[in-house]
Amino acid sequence: MDINDLSKDLAPIISNTMADVVEVKLREYLKKKSFKPGDALPKELELAEALGVSRNVLREALSRLRMLGMIESKKKRGMVLARPDILGAFERVLDPLIIDKNTLQDIFELRLVLEMGLAELLYINKTNKDIAELESIAKKEVNNDNSFRIKNEIAFHGKLYEMSGNDTLKRFQIMLLPIFDYVVTLEKKPTRGLVDHLGLVEILKNGTVEDFKKGMQAHLQPHFDRLK
Template sequence: MSVEISKLEPIKRVNLTSQVMETVKAYIAENNLRPGDRLPTEKELMLTLGVSRNILREALKSLQALGLIEIKVGDGMYVSDFDYSSVVTHISFALSRTEQQLLHFIEARLIIEVGALDLVVKRAEDHDLQELEELNNRLESTTSVEDAAELDLDFHKALLAIADNPVISEFGNFLGQFFTEARHRVSTDARVHTAKEHKDLIAALKDRDAERAKETMMRHIRTWEEV
C-alpha cells in the first residue's frame, strides 16, 4: 500500500544561531545569573555546544545587540543590566513603514498610551503636570513646524515618563518616533487643535479623572488616521 507523497512534511531547517541564542538565554535564567556575572568563555561555549566559532560569535553579537550580554574584548562576556531600549531598537529594524503599518502603530499607540493613563493619574505629581503645561505652552506658541513636531513628541514622552515604568516609556517613545514625519506635514490649525487636546488631557489629569483622560487621549491619537 502506497502513501501519497503530498502527506509528507518538509524537513524543517534548524537555525543554529537562534538555537545558540536560546541556549545561552536559558543558561542565564536557569543559573539565576545577575547583571555583571561572568559567562563561560567563547572556547568553553564552542566545546559544550558543539558549534563553530562563526555560529557562536553571530549568536553572541545578536544577544549583545538585544542588550542581554556585554562582550568586553580581552576580558570576557558578562550578563548585562537589561536595557529595554535595545530590544525596542532591534524590533524597529524588522518593521516596514507602509500606510498599513502606520495604522498598526496607531492601534498599538492607543493600547500603550491610553492604557498607561491609569498609572499616570495615580503617580502624577504637581511638577509633572507643570512640565506638561510648559511643553504644551511652547507648542501652542511656536511658529516652526519642526519645533512643533518635536514639542509634541516631548509632551508624549514626558506623559509616559510619569507612569514610572521603563517598558511603557520605551515602547511608547518608539511608537511616537514613527509619527514624527507625519507631524511635520500637519497644518497650523491641526497644531492648534493638538495643543487644545493636550490642555484637555492635562485638565483631566489634574482632576484625577482617568476615564476622561482616556477618552481625550483616544480622540487625540485617532486624529492621526486622518493625516
C-alpha cells in the same frame, strides 16, 4: 487558491545555520543552569568544543547575545551574563521604511491604546510640578509655525508618558515616535480633536480620572475615526 494563499500555508524552508542552532542552545543553556547576572560563562574554546562547532560559529552566536546585552565580555576576564536592555533589541528594527504597512498600522493603534490607558498611572503619580511643566509646554504651542507645532506636540505627549513614572513606558513611546509620525504624515489633513492640550491640562488640575479619559478620547477622536 492562488499563489499567495499557498505561500501562507507553506512557509519557505529556512535552512538553519549552525549559528542559529548555537544561539538557541546557548540560550537554553543559560536558562537551564539558571545563571544570574554577573555569573561567569565558560571560555569560548570550551563552549565551542562542547557544542562541536568552530570557534567562529560560536562567536557569531555570542555576538548576537552580546548585541542584545545578554552577555558582556572582557579581554581576559571572560564572559559574564548581563541584564539585557529589553527595548534595545526592539529599537534596532524600528524603522518605518522597512516595516510593512499592516504592522505600521498596528503600531500606530498600539500607541493610541497606550495613550488611552495612561490615565490611571497618571493620576497615581502626577505632581503639581509636573502639571505646571505640562502647562507651560501646552501654552507655547499657540500661534507657531508647523514644524515647531509638531515638536511641541511630541514634547506634550512625551511629558505625559514621563509623568506616568514608568521609565520603560517612556522609552517605549520615544521609540514609537518615528512610526507614529510617519503614519500621521501619511494622512495629510492635520487632525484636531475637540479637546486640545490646554484642555487636558485643565482636566488634570481639577478633573477626575474619568474626566481625563473622556478628554483624551476626544483629543484622539480624529485618529480613531480613521480606523473605522
